[in-house]
Amino acid sequence: MTTAVFATDIHGNKSLFEKLFKYAKINSCEVIIGGDICPKLKPSIEESIIVQRKFLVEYLIPRIEKLPKLPYIMMGNDDCRINLDVLEAAAGDKKLHLLHNKSAKLGKYALYGYSFVPITPFRLKDWERADMEAKSVGGVMTVERVDYTTI
Secondary structure, rough: OOOOOEEOOOOOOHHHHHHHHHHHOOOOOEEEEOOOOOOOOOOHHHHHHHHHHHHHHHHHHHHHOOOOOOOOOOOOOOOHHHHHHHHHHHHHOOEEEEOOOOOEEEEEEEEEEEOOOOOOOOOOOOEEOOEEEEEEEEEEEEEEEOOOOOO
16 A cells, blocks of 8 residues: 655745654655745745755755655745756656656556646746636637646
């Protein structure tokens, strides 16, 4: 039987990450991290990018290398998308399963990741996607659902 522990919105809290990893080790279960993995945003986006990249490179990737099983990870709307390359490189090096816009097998189950969110009032817009779009048809504005299945 496949068992897993799922966590999200940890926001770079190393103490919570350590509790998660300890629980997974004690219970011999898979780790699934569903977004908002990096520290919360700083006053400037530039500073946020630097702080979050440093967290991924200096803490998270080295720490997950110590796990007995590869974790399943995706970014969330509070994670700077420009740092996705750090997770992509780690996935390429077989250090983790990256779930964004992908599926992964977990025992008899399939996991699907989608980091995008609807429009939010928050400052970071990296992961936002409108689920509706306005179009002018013959001078009349219409609203249609966006089909992202082909993207």
